[in-house]
Amino acid sequence: MEASITFKAVGKAIGRKTLLADLSFGVEKGSTFVLIGENGSGKSIILKLLVGLIEKDTGSVYIHGQDISTRSLETRSMCGYMPQNINLDDDLNIFDNISIHGQLHGLTSAEARKNTFHWAELLGFTKFLKQSPYDQAFGLQRKILFARALVHDPKVLLLDEPTTGMDPHSRSTVWNILDKLHYDKTIIFATQNFTEAERYANRIAILHQGNIKMDGTLERLIETTHGLTNYRLAFSKEPPKEFMDQLEQFPRVLRPRLKGLELEFYSRERQQFFKVLRLALEHDLADLDTSICRLRDLFIGLTEGGLE
Amino acid sequence: MNPFFPLFKRELLEFKKHAFPTVLLWVLMPIVIHTFLAIPLSRIITMDIRYLNWSAGGIWITTAGMTAFLQSAGRMRKIQFESKQIESLLKSPISNLDLIIINIVRGMMYGLSQFIVAILITSTLNHEYMSIGSILIIFIQMLTLILHFSVLGTLMGMLVSNGILFVNISFLLFLGITMGFGNFIPLKYYPPSFFSIINFIPTTAAFENIRSVILHNPFSLPGFFLTLLGTIFIGIITLIISHKIFRKI
Numbered sequence: 027m028e029a030s031i032t033f034k035a036v037g038k039a040i041g042r043k044t045l046l047a048d049l050s051f052g053v054e055k056g057s058t059f060v061l062i063g064e065n066g067s068g069k070s071i072i073l074k075l076l077v078g079l080i081e082k083d084t085g086s087v088y089i090h091g092q093d094i095s096t097r098s099l100e101t102r103s104m105c106g107y108m109p110q111n112i113n114l115d116d117d118l119n120i121f122d123n124i125s126i127h128g129q130l131h132g133l134t135s136a137e138a139r140k141n142t143f144h145w146a147e148l149l150g151f152t153k154f155l156k157q158s159p160y161d162q163a164f165g166l167q168r169k170i171l172f173a174r175a176l177v178h179d180p181k182v183l184l185l186d187e188p189t190t191g192m193d194p195h196s197r198s199t200v201w202n203i204l205d206k207l208h209y210d211k212t213i214i215f216a217t218q219n220f221t222e223a224e225r226y227a228n229r230i231a232i233l234h235q236g237n238i239k240m241d242g243t244l245e246r247l248i249e250t251t252h253g254l255t256n257y258r259l260a261f262s263k264e265p266p267k268e269f270m271d272q273l274e275q276f277p278r279v280l281r282p283r284l285k286g287l288e289l290e291f292y293s294r295e296r297q298q299f300f301k302v303l304r305l306a307l308e309h310d311l312a313d314l315d316t317s318i319c320r321l322r323d324l325f326i327g328l329t330e331g332g333l334e
Numbered sequence: 335m336n337p338f339f340p341l342f343k344r345e346l347l348e349f350k351k352h353a354f355p356t357v358l359l360w361v362l363m364p365i366v367i368h369t370f371l372a373i374p375l376s377r378i379i380t381m382d383i384r385y386l387n388w389s390a391g392g393i394w395i396t397t398a399g400m401t402a403f404l405q406s407a408g409r410m411r412k413i414q415f416e417s418k419q420i421e422s423l424l425k426s427p428i429s430n431l432d433l434i435i436i437n438i439v440r441g442m443m444y445g446l447s448q449f450i451v452a453i454l455i456t457s458t459l460n461h462e463y464m465s466i467g468s469i470l471i472i473f474i475q476m477l478t479l480i481l482h483f484s485v486l487g488t489l490m491g492m493l494v495s496n497g498i499l500f501v502n503i504s505f506l507l508f509l510g511i512t513m514g515f516g517n518f519i520p521l522k523y524y525p526p527s528f529f530s531i532i533n534f535i536p537t538t539a540a541f542e543n544i545r546s547v548i549l550h551n552p553f554s555l556p557g558f559f560l561t562l563l564g565t566i567f568i569g570i571i572t573l574i575i576s577h578k579i580f581r582k583i
Contacts, residue, residue: 079581099428102425111418113422114417114419115419117352118344122347126340126343174422
Protein backbone atom coordinates (compact mmCIF):
# COMPACT_ATOMS: atom_id res chain seq x y z
CA MET A 27 0.00 0.00 0.00
CA GLU A 28 1.11 3.56 -0.73
CA ALA A 29 2.44 5.55 2.21
CA SER A 30 0.55 8.64 3.23
CA ILE A 31 2.79 9.65 6.12
CA THR A 32 6.39 8.66 6.71
CA PHE A 33 8.51 9.42 9.78
CA LYS A 34 12.23 8.72 9.39
CA ALA A 35 14.41 8.85 12.52
CA VAL A 36 12.61 11.91 13.88
CA GLY A 37 13.97 13.44 17.07
CA LYS A 38 12.73 16.36 19.14
CA ALA A 39 14.02 17.57 22.49
CA ILE A 40 13.61 20.58 24.71
CA GLY A 41 16.71 21.16 26.77
CA ARG A 42 17.51 17.77 28.25
CA LYS A 43 14.00 16.39 27.88
CA THR A 44 13.51 14.09 24.90
CA LEU A 45 10.04 14.37 23.40
CA LEU A 46 10.57 12.15 20.36
CA ALA A 47 13.45 9.72 20.19
CA ASP A 48 14.58 8.49 16.76
CA LEU A 49 10.99 7.83 15.75
CA SER A 50 10.30 5.97 12.50
CA PHE A 51 6.98 4.71 11.21
CA GLY A 52 4.69 4.93 8.21
CA VAL A 53 0.95 5.24 7.75
CA GLU A 54 -0.77 3.91 4.62
CA LYS A 55 -3.15 5.99 2.56
CA GLY A 56 -6.77 5.55 3.52
CA SER A 57 -6.05 3.91 6.86
CA THR A 58 -6.91 4.86 10.43
CA PHE A 59 -3.88 4.96 12.67
CA VAL A 60 -4.14 5.40 16.43
CA LEU A 61 -1.54 6.73 18.81
CA ILE A 62 -1.97 5.54 22.36
CA GLY A 63 0.22 6.67 25.19
CA GLU A 64 0.41 8.21 28.63
CA ASN A 65 0.36 11.98 29.13
CA GLY A 66 3.63 13.36 27.80
CA SER A 67 4.42 10.27 25.74
CA GLY A 68 4.62 12.33 22.54
CA LYS A 69 1.19 11.74 20.93
CA SER A 70 0.30 15.43 20.58
CA ILE A 71 3.87 16.29 19.57
CA ILE A 72 3.61 13.95 16.57
CA LEU A 73 0.35 15.57 15.45
CA LYS A 74 1.67 19.11 16.00
CA LEU A 75 4.81 18.28 14.07
CA LEU A 76 2.75 17.03 11.12
CA VAL A 77 0.76 20.27 10.90
CA GLY A 78 3.81 22.47 11.30
CA LEU A 79 3.05 23.79 14.78
CA ILE A 80 6.46 22.65 15.99
CA GLU A 81 9.69 21.85 14.18
CA LYS A 82 11.64 18.63 14.52
CA ASP A 83 15.32 18.65 15.50
CA THR A 84 16.41 15.67 13.41
CA GLY A 85 15.04 13.26 10.80
CA SER A 86 12.51 13.69 8.00
CA VAL A 87 8.74 13.61 7.75
CA TYR A 88 6.79 13.21 4.51
CA ILE A 89 3.10 13.67 3.85
CA HIS A 90 1.98 12.23 0.51
CA GLY A 91 5.61 12.23 -0.58
CA GLN A 92 6.25 15.89 0.27
CA ASP A 93 8.80 16.86 2.88
CA ILE A 94 7.12 18.91 5.63
CA SER A 95 10.26 21.03 6.05
CA THR A 96 10.66 22.12 2.45
CA ARG A 97 7.02 21.96 1.26
CA SER A 98 5.34 23.07 4.47
CA LEU A 99 2.62 25.21 2.85
CA GLU A 100 1.50 22.30 0.66
CA THR A 101 1.61 19.71 3.44
CA ARG A 102 -0.25 21.99 5.85
CA SER A 103 -3.05 22.56 3.36
CA MET A 104 -3.41 18.77 2.99
CA CYS A 105 -4.04 18.30 6.71
CA GLY A 106 -7.06 18.92 8.90
CA TYR A 107 -6.16 19.23 12.56
CA MET A 108 -8.31 19.07 15.67
CA PRO A 109 -6.28 20.12 18.71
CA GLN A 110 -6.81 18.99 22.27
CA ASN A 111 -7.40 22.52 23.59
CA ILE A 112 -10.11 24.94 22.42
CA ASN A 113 -8.46 27.59 20.25
CA LEU A 114 -11.47 29.11 18.54
CA ASP A 115 -11.63 32.81 17.67
CA ASP A 116 -13.80 34.53 20.27
CA ASP A 117 -14.29 37.59 18.05
CA LEU A 118 -16.08 35.52 15.41
CA ASN A 119 -19.26 33.49 15.54
CA ILE A 120 -19.22 29.72 14.96
CA PHE A 121 -20.00 30.04 11.24
CA ASP A 122 -17.16 32.51 10.61
CA ASN A 123 -14.73 30.46 12.71
CA ILE A 124 -15.23 27.48 10.41
CA SER A 125 -15.70 29.40 7.15
CA ILE A 126 -12.61 31.66 7.53
CA HIS A 127 -10.53 28.58 8.37
CA GLY A 128 -11.75 26.95 5.16
CA GLN A 129 -10.91 30.05 3.14
CA LEU A 130 -7.43 30.12 4.65
CA HIS A 131 -7.03 26.62 3.23
CA GLY A 132 -7.93 27.73 -0.28
CA LEU A 133 -11.72 27.42 -0.41
CA THR A 134 -13.75 30.16 -2.06
CA SER A 135 -16.24 32.02 0.12
CA ALA A 136 -19.15 30.05 -1.43
CA GLU A 137 -17.41 26.68 -0.97
CA ALA A 138 -16.54 27.49 2.63
CA ARG A 139 -20.14 28.49 3.31
CA LYS A 140 -21.51 25.31 1.74
CA ASN A 141 -19.08 23.06 3.63
CA THR A 142 -19.67 24.87 6.93
CA PHE A 143 -23.42 24.29 6.67
CA HIS A 144 -22.82 20.68 5.60
CA TRP A 145 -20.71 19.82 8.65
CA ALA A 146 -22.84 21.86 11.03
CA GLU A 147 -25.88 19.91 9.91
CA LEU A 148 -24.14 16.54 10.21
CA LEU A 149 -22.84 17.42 13.67
CA GLY A 150 -26.11 19.01 14.76
CA PHE A 151 -25.17 22.60 15.54
CA THR A 152 -26.73 24.54 12.63
CA LYS A 153 -28.96 26.53 14.97
CA PHE A 154 -25.92 27.79 16.93
CA LEU A 155 -23.94 28.98 13.87
CA LYS A 156 -24.55 32.69 14.50
CA GLN A 157 -23.61 32.44 18.17
CA SER A 158 -20.23 32.82 19.84
CA PRO A 159 -18.36 29.51 20.27
CA TYR A 160 -17.48 30.47 23.83
CA ASP A 161 -21.17 30.61 24.83
CA GLN A 162 -21.46 26.89 24.06
CA ALA A 163 -20.85 23.76 26.11
CA PHE A 164 -17.41 22.15 25.96
CA GLY A 165 -18.71 19.18 23.97
CA LEU A 166 -20.14 21.47 21.31
CA GLN A 167 -16.89 23.45 21.14
CA ARG A 168 -15.12 20.15 20.42
CA LYS A 169 -17.60 19.44 17.62
CA ILE A 170 -16.88 22.90 16.16
CA LEU A 171 -13.16 22.08 16.18
CA PHE A 172 -13.96 18.79 14.45
CA ALA A 173 -16.00 20.58 11.76
CA ARG A 174 -13.21 23.16 11.36
CA ALA A 175 -10.69 20.36 10.77
CA LEU A 176 -12.91 18.89 8.04
CA VAL A 177 -14.16 22.02 6.31
CA HIS A 178 -11.50 22.10 3.58
CA ASP A 179 -11.85 18.36 2.84
CA PRO A 180 -8.28 17.46 3.84
CA LYS A 181 -6.49 14.34 2.62
CA VAL A 182 -5.04 13.72 6.06
CA LEU A 183 -7.03 14.14 9.25
CA LEU A 184 -5.16 14.58 12.53
CA LEU A 185 -7.29 14.40 15.65
CA ASP A 186 -6.01 14.91 19.17
CA GLU A 187 -8.35 13.09 21.56
CA PRO A 188 -11.32 13.89 19.30
CA THR A 189 -14.21 12.77 21.50
CA THR A 190 -12.95 14.06 24.86
CA GLY A 191 -15.73 15.99 26.61
CA MET A 192 -18.46 14.87 24.18
CA ASP A 193 -21.68 13.19 25.24
CA PRO A 194 -22.28 9.57 24.07
CA HIS A 195 -24.58 10.68 21.24
CA SER A 196 -22.01 13.16 19.89
CA ARG A 197 -19.25 10.55 20.21
CA SER A 198 -21.27 8.15 18.13
CA THR A 199 -21.97 10.88 15.51
CA VAL A 200 -18.25 11.70 15.27
CA TRP A 201 -17.27 8.04 14.91
CA ASN A 202 -19.96 7.43 12.31
CA ILE A 203 -18.56 10.33 10.28
CA LEU A 204 -15.01 9.03 10.65
CA ASP A 205 -16.17 5.55 9.64
CA LYS A 206 -17.49 6.97 6.37
CA LEU A 207 -14.45 9.18 5.80
CA HIS A 208 -11.71 6.64 6.32
CA TYR A 209 -12.03 5.18 2.81
CA ASP A 210 -10.54 8.22 1.10
CA LYS A 211 -8.64 9.91 3.93
CA THR A 212 -5.75 9.01 6.13
CA ILE A 213 -6.82 9.45 9.73
CA ILE A 214 -4.46 9.65 12.67
CA PHE A 215 -5.91 10.12 16.10
CA ALA A 216 -4.38 10.26 19.53
CA THR A 217 -6.44 8.88 22.36
CA GLN A 218 -6.41 7.39 25.82
CA ASN A 219 -9.67 5.60 25.17
CA PHE A 220 -8.83 1.93 24.51
CA THR A 221 -12.34 0.98 23.43
CA GLU A 222 -12.37 3.62 20.68
CA ALA A 223 -8.87 2.62 19.58
CA GLU A 224 -9.84 -1.07 19.37
CA ARG A 225 -13.07 -0.30 17.56
CA TYR A 226 -11.92 2.18 14.94
CA ALA A 227 -8.20 1.70 14.24
CA ASN A 228 -6.66 -0.21 11.36
CA ARG A 229 -3.34 0.11 13.12
CA ILE A 230 -2.37 1.00 16.66
CA ALA A 231 0.92 2.38 17.96
CA ILE A 232 1.69 2.35 21.66
CA LEU A 233 3.92 5.29 22.52
CA HIS A 234 6.15 5.47 25.54
CA GLN A 235 8.69 8.20 26.29
CA GLY A 236 8.73 9.51 22.74
CA ASN A 237 9.07 6.24 20.91
CA ILE A 238 6.80 3.52 19.57
CA LYS A 239 6.97 0.50 21.81
CA MET A 240 4.60 -1.58 19.72
CA ASP A 241 2.85 -1.05 16.41
CA GLY A 242 0.44 -3.13 14.35
CA THR A 243 -3.15 -4.21 13.86
CA LEU A 244 -5.11 -5.02 17.02
CA GLU A 245 -5.06 -8.73 16.13
CA ARG A 246 -1.30 -8.71 15.68
CA LEU A 247 -0.77 -6.88 18.94
CA ILE A 248 -2.98 -9.34 20.79
CA GLU A 249 -1.12 -12.24 19.14
CA THR A 250 2.12 -11.05 20.71
CA THR A 251 0.70 -11.93 24.12
CA HIS A 252 0.54 -15.63 23.09
CA GLY A 253 -2.81 -16.27 24.73
CA LEU A 254 -2.19 -14.30 27.89
CA THR A 255 -5.39 -14.00 29.91
CA ASN A 256 -6.42 -11.39 32.44
CA TYR A 257 -8.04 -12.70 35.66
CA ARG A 258 -9.82 -10.65 38.28
CA LEU A 259 -10.96 -11.98 41.62
CA ALA A 260 -13.09 -9.95 43.99
CA PHE A 261 -13.09 -10.68 47.74
CA SER A 262 -15.69 -9.74 50.32
CA LYS A 263 -12.89 -8.86 52.74
CA GLU A 264 -9.23 -8.19 52.20
CA PRO A 265 -7.21 -11.42 51.91
CA PRO A 266 -4.31 -11.85 54.36
CA LYS A 267 -0.69 -11.12 53.46
CA GLU A 268 0.09 -14.84 53.40
CA PHE A 269 -2.28 -15.23 50.46
CA MET A 270 -0.24 -12.78 48.38
CA ASP A 271 2.99 -14.44 49.53
CA GLN A 272 1.65 -17.78 48.33
CA LEU A 273 0.78 -16.24 44.93
CA GLU A 274 4.38 -15.10 44.54
CA GLN A 275 5.35 -18.78 44.65
CA PHE A 276 3.51 -19.47 41.36
CA PRO A 277 6.03 -18.57 38.66
CA ARG A 278 3.49 -18.62 35.83
CA VAL A 279 1.09 -16.26 37.57
CA LEU A 280 2.14 -12.93 36.14
CA ARG A 281 1.90 -9.50 37.69
CA PRO A 282 -0.40 -10.29 40.64
CA ARG A 283 -1.74 -7.04 42.07
CA LEU A 284 -4.16 -6.51 44.92
CA LYS A 285 -6.11 -3.24 44.65
CA GLY A 286 -8.44 -2.95 47.63
CA LEU A 287 -10.62 -6.03 47.51
CA GLU A 288 -9.75 -6.93 43.92
CA LEU A 289 -6.90 -9.15 42.80
CA GLU A 290 -5.74 -8.90 39.20
CA PHE A 291 -3.21 -11.17 37.53
CA TYR A 292 -2.26 -12.61 34.14
CA SER A 293 -1.46 -16.14 33.04
CA ARG A 294 -1.23 -18.22 29.86
CA GLU A 295 -2.24 -21.44 31.62
CA ARG A 296 -5.69 -22.20 32.89
CA GLN A 297 -4.22 -24.63 35.47
CA GLN A 298 -2.47 -21.71 37.15
CA PHE A 299 -5.79 -19.92 37.43
CA PHE A 300 -7.38 -22.97 39.04
CA LYS A 301 -4.58 -23.12 41.60
CA VAL A 302 -5.12 -19.47 42.50
CA LEU A 303 -8.86 -20.01 42.58
CA ARG A 304 -8.49 -22.90 44.99
CA LEU A 305 -6.47 -20.67 47.30
CA ALA A 306 -8.85 -17.75 46.91
CA LEU A 307 -11.85 -19.87 47.87
CA GLU A 308 -10.31 -20.15 51.33
CA HIS A 309 -10.36 -16.33 51.68
CA ASP A 310 -13.93 -15.08 51.09
CA LEU A 311 -13.95 -15.00 47.30
CA ALA A 312 -17.00 -13.02 46.13
CA ASP A 313 -16.75 -12.84 42.33
CA LEU A 314 -14.46 -13.56 39.41
CA ASP A 315 -13.95 -12.40 35.85
CA THR A 316 -11.66 -13.60 33.08
CA SER A 317 -10.88 -12.01 29.71
CA ILE A 318 -8.26 -12.43 27.02
CA CYS A 319 -5.62 -9.71 26.97
CA ARG A 320 -6.84 -6.50 25.35
CA LEU A 321 -5.18 -3.27 24.35
CA ARG A 322 -5.45 -1.89 27.85
CA ASP A 323 -3.50 -4.85 29.26
CA LEU A 324 -0.86 -4.56 26.57
CA PHE A 325 -0.55 -0.86 27.21
CA ILE A 326 -0.17 -1.32 30.97
CA GLY A 327 2.34 -4.06 30.38
CA LEU A 328 4.44 -2.05 27.95
CA THR A 329 4.40 1.21 29.83
CA GLU A 330 4.86 -0.26 33.30
CA GLY A 331 7.80 -2.53 32.59
CA GLY A 332 6.17 -5.59 31.01
CA LEU A 333 3.50 -8.13 31.93
CA GLU A 334 5.99 -10.96 32.28
CA MET B 335 -5.45 31.38 -2.84
CA ASN B 336 -4.07 34.52 -1.29
CA PRO B 337 -4.30 34.18 2.51
CA PHE B 338 -4.68 37.94 2.93
CA PHE B 339 -8.29 37.95 1.72
CA PRO B 340 -9.70 35.68 4.46
CA LEU B 341 -7.47 37.32 7.07
CA PHE B 342 -8.74 40.79 6.11
CA LYS B 343 -12.26 39.45 6.11
CA ARG B 344 -11.67 38.22 9.64
CA GLU B 345 -10.44 41.66 10.72
CA LEU B 346 -13.48 43.29 9.14
CA LEU B 347 -15.80 40.92 11.00
CA GLU B 348 -14.02 41.68 14.25
CA PHE B 349 -14.30 45.41 13.60
CA LYS B 350 -18.03 45.05 12.88
CA LYS B 351 -18.45 43.32 16.23
CA HIS B 352 -16.62 46.05 18.17
CA ALA B 353 -17.42 49.01 15.87
CA PHE B 354 -19.23 51.20 18.39
CA PRO B 355 -16.65 51.18 21.24
CA THR B 356 -13.81 51.44 18.71
CA VAL B 357 -15.24 54.52 16.97
CA LEU B 358 -16.16 56.01 20.35
CA LEU B 359 -12.53 55.67 21.44
CA TRP B 360 -11.32 57.19 18.18
CA VAL B 361 -13.47 60.25 18.93
CA LEU B 362 -12.79 60.42 22.66
CA MET B 363 -8.99 60.02 22.59
CA PRO B 364 -8.20 63.30 20.74
CA ILE B 365 -10.89 65.20 22.68
CA VAL B 366 -9.55 64.00 26.05
CA ILE B 367 -5.93 64.79 25.17
CA HIS B 368 -6.95 68.20 23.82
CA THR B 369 -8.96 68.97 26.95
CA PHE B 370 -6.72 67.59 29.68
CA LEU B 371 -3.28 68.10 28.19
CA ALA B 372 -3.22 70.69 25.40
CA ILE B 373 -5.58 73.28 26.95
CA PRO B 374 -3.79 73.43 30.38
CA LEU B 375 -0.38 73.55 28.67
CA SER B 376 -1.59 76.32 26.34
CA ARG B 377 -1.90 78.53 29.44
CA ILE B 378 1.72 77.93 30.42
CA ILE B 379 3.67 77.58 27.19
CA THR B 380 4.21 80.62 25.05
CA MET B 381 5.29 80.47 21.43
CA ASP B 382 5.07 82.40 18.17
CA ILE B 383 1.96 80.63 16.96
CA ARG B 384 -1.18 79.60 18.87
CA TYR B 385 -0.17 76.66 21.10
CA LEU B 386 -3.37 74.65 20.45
CA ASN B 387 -2.69 74.70 16.71
CA TRP B 388 0.93 73.70 17.30
CA SER B 389 0.02 70.85 19.67
CA ALA B 390 -2.53 69.36 17.23
CA GLY B 391 0.38 67.48 15.64
CA GLY B 392 1.13 65.94 19.05
CA ILE B 393 -2.51 64.83 19.35
CA TRP B 394 -2.40 63.14 15.93
CA ILE B 395 0.90 61.42 16.71
CA THR B 396 -0.12 60.30 20.20
CA THR B 397 -3.57 59.02 19.33
CA ALA B 398 -2.70 57.40 15.98
CA GLY B 399 0.64 56.03 17.22
CA MET B 400 -0.80 54.58 20.42
CA THR B 401 -3.79 53.10 18.55
CA ALA B 402 -1.51 51.41 16.01
CA PHE B 403 0.77 50.15 18.78
CA LEU B 404 -2.00 48.87 21.05
CA GLN B 405 -4.00 47.25 18.26
CA SER B 406 -1.07 45.37 16.74
CA ALA B 407 0.45 44.41 20.10
CA GLY B 408 -2.95 43.49 21.56
CA ARG B 409 -3.86 41.24 18.63
CA MET B 410 -0.46 39.54 18.61
CA ARG B 411 -0.62 38.94 22.36
CA LYS B 412 -4.15 37.63 22.11
CA ILE B 413 -3.46 35.08 19.37
CA GLN B 414 -0.20 34.00 20.92
CA PHE B 415 -0.67 34.02 24.67
CA GLU B 416 -4.35 34.41 25.52
CA SER B 417 -6.46 32.38 23.12
CA LYS B 418 -3.86 30.12 21.48
CA GLN B 419 -5.45 31.03 18.12
CA ILE B 420 -1.89 31.08 16.80
CA GLU B 421 -2.15 27.28 16.53
CA SER B 422 -5.02 27.41 14.04
CA LEU B 423 -3.27 30.18 12.08
CA LEU B 424 0.12 28.47 11.98
CA LYS B 425 -1.56 25.22 10.97
CA SER B 426 -3.02 26.99 7.93
CA PRO B 427 -0.91 27.34 4.79
CA ILE B 428 0.30 30.82 5.67
CA SER B 429 3.85 31.87 6.44
CA ASN B 430 5.16 33.75 9.47
CA LEU B 431 5.69 36.76 7.20
CA ASP B 432 2.02 36.68 6.11
CA LEU B 433 0.96 36.61 9.74
CA ILE B 434 3.23 39.52 10.67
CA ILE B 435 2.23 41.60 7.64
CA ILE B 436 -1.46 41.17 8.34
CA ASN B 437 -0.91 42.19 11.98
CA ILE B 438 1.07 45.28 10.96
CA VAL B 439 -1.48 46.28 8.31
CA ARG B 440 -4.28 45.75 10.84
CA GLY B 441 -2.54 48.09 13.31
CA MET B 442 -2.00 50.62 10.51
CA MET B 443 -5.65 50.56 9.47
CA TYR B 444 -6.73 51.31 13.03
CA GLY B 445 -3.98 53.94 13.43
CA LEU B 446 -4.91 55.64 10.15
CA SER B 447 -8.59 55.69 11.04
CA GLN B 448 -7.70 57.20 14.42
CA PHE B 449 -5.52 59.80 12.67
CA ILE B 450 -8.31 60.79 10.27
CA VAL B 451 -10.78 61.19 13.16
CA ALA B 452 -8.15 63.11 15.19
CA ILE B 453 -7.34 65.53 12.35
CA LEU B 454 -11.06 66.21 11.86
CA ILE B 455 -11.58 66.82 15.58
CA THR B 456 -8.53 69.06 16.11
CA SER B 457 -9.33 71.06 12.96
CA THR B 458 -12.86 71.60 14.25
CA LEU B 459 -11.78 72.46 17.80
CA ASN B 460 -9.00 74.83 16.67
CA HIS B 461 -10.85 76.29 13.67
CA GLU B 462 -7.84 75.25 11.63
CA TYR B 463 -7.77 75.15 7.85
CA MET B 464 -5.00 73.28 6.04
CA SER B 465 -4.31 73.11 2.33
CA ILE B 466 -4.67 69.80 0.48
CA GLY B 467 -0.88 69.85 -0.04
CA SER B 468 -0.19 70.20 3.71
CA ILE B 469 -2.68 67.44 4.53
CA LEU B 470 -1.02 65.20 1.93
CA ILE B 471 2.47 65.80 3.37
CA ILE B 472 1.19 65.23 6.93
CA PHE B 473 -0.57 62.08 5.76
CA ILE B 474 2.65 60.66 4.25
CA GLN B 475 4.65 61.56 7.37
CA MET B 476 1.98 60.08 9.64
CA LEU B 477 1.81 56.91 7.54
CA THR B 478 5.49 56.30 8.28
CA LEU B 479 4.98 56.93 12.00
CA ILE B 480 1.89 54.72 12.17
CA LEU B 481 3.81 51.95 10.38
CA HIS B 482 6.63 52.43 12.88
CA PHE B 483 4.32 52.05 15.90
CA SER B 484 2.48 49.13 14.36
CA VAL B 485 5.72 47.23 13.74
CA LEU B 486 6.90 48.08 17.26
CA GLY B 487 3.55 46.85 18.65
CA THR B 488 3.81 43.57 16.72
CA LEU B 489 7.29 42.99 18.13
CA MET B 490 6.17 43.81 21.69
CA GLY B 491 3.07 41.64 21.34
CA MET B 492 5.24 38.76 20.29
CA LEU B 493 7.70 39.16 23.15
CA VAL B 494 5.70 40.33 26.17
CA SER B 495 3.43 37.63 27.55
CA ASN B 496 2.92 39.21 30.98
CA GLY B 497 -0.19 41.40 30.95
CA ILE B 498 0.93 43.80 33.70
CA LEU B 499 4.31 44.28 32.05
CA PHE B 500 2.60 45.05 28.76
CA VAL B 501 0.35 47.66 30.39
CA ASN B 502 3.42 49.29 31.95
CA ILE B 503 5.29 49.31 28.64
CA SER B 504 2.28 50.91 26.94
CA PHE B 505 2.04 53.51 29.71
CA LEU B 506 5.74 54.34 29.38
CA LEU B 507 5.37 54.63 25.62
CA PHE B 508 2.42 56.99 26.08
CA LEU B 509 4.44 59.12 28.51
CA GLY B 510 7.41 59.05 26.12
CA ILE B 511 5.39 60.17 23.11
CA THR B 512 3.47 62.88 24.93
CA MET B 513 6.20 64.24 27.21
CA GLY B 514 9.55 63.08 25.88
CA PHE B 515 9.75 64.02 22.22
CA GLY B 516 8.52 67.59 22.09
CA ASN B 517 5.03 66.72 20.98
CA PHE B 518 3.33 68.78 23.67
CA ILE B 519 6.24 70.53 25.37
CA PRO B 520 8.65 72.29 22.95
CA LEU B 521 12.13 70.79 23.06
CA LYS B 522 13.64 74.14 24.10
CA TYR B 523 12.17 73.53 27.59
CA TYR B 524 14.27 70.37 28.07
CA PRO B 525 17.85 70.33 29.39
CA PRO B 526 20.40 70.56 26.53
CA SER B 527 21.88 67.15 27.44
CA PHE B 528 18.48 65.45 27.04
CA PHE B 529 17.89 67.34 23.81
CA SER B 530 21.20 66.11 22.38
CA ILE B 531 20.33 62.49 23.29
CA ILE B 532 16.85 62.37 21.75
CA ASN B 533 18.15 64.07 18.62
CA PHE B 534 19.92 60.79 17.87
CA ILE B 535 16.57 59.01 17.70
CA PRO B 536 15.25 59.27 14.11
CA THR B 537 11.63 59.30 15.31
CA THR B 538 12.28 62.72 16.95
CA ALA B 539 12.91 64.17 13.49
CA ALA B 540 9.77 62.46 12.16
CA PHE B 541 7.71 64.03 14.98
CA GLU B 542 9.37 67.39 14.29
CA ASN B 543 8.40 67.07 10.60
CA ILE B 544 4.70 67.02 11.47
CA ARG B 545 5.08 70.25 13.45
CA SER B 546 7.14 71.78 10.62
CA VAL B 547 4.24 71.25 8.21
CA ILE B 548 1.88 72.95 10.70
CA LEU B 549 4.35 75.86 10.99
CA HIS B 550 4.77 75.91 7.16
CA ASN B 551 8.50 75.22 7.63
CA PRO B 552 10.51 72.86 5.40
CA PHE B 553 10.64 69.35 6.77
CA SER B 554 13.65 67.05 7.17
CA LEU B 555 13.80 64.31 4.57
CA PRO B 556 16.65 62.44 6.37
CA GLY B 557 14.46 62.18 9.49
CA PHE B 558 11.62 60.74 7.42
CA PHE B 559 13.81 58.19 5.65
CA LEU B 560 15.73 57.24 8.80
CA THR B 561 12.44 56.51 10.57
CA LEU B 562 11.38 54.40 7.61
CA LEU B 563 14.71 52.57 7.63
CA GLY B 564 14.47 52.05 11.41
CA THR B 565 10.97 50.65 10.93
CA ILE B 566 12.16 48.23 8.23
CA PHE B 567 14.97 47.17 10.56
CA ILE B 568 12.53 46.50 13.44
CA GLY B 569 10.31 44.64 10.95
CA ILE B 570 13.20 42.36 9.96
CA ILE B 571 14.02 41.75 13.64
CA THR B 572 10.34 40.90 14.23
CA LEU B 573 10.41 38.38 11.39
CA ILE B 574 13.62 36.78 12.68
CA ILE B 575 12.19 36.59 16.21
CA SER B 576 8.97 35.07 14.85
CA HIS B 577 11.02 32.15 13.50
CA LYS B 578 12.47 31.67 16.99
CA ILE B 579 9.09 31.92 18.74
CA PHE B 580 6.42 30.48 16.41
CA ARG B 581 6.49 26.73 15.78
CA LYS B 582 8.49 26.23 18.98
CA ILE B 583 7.24 24.64 22.17
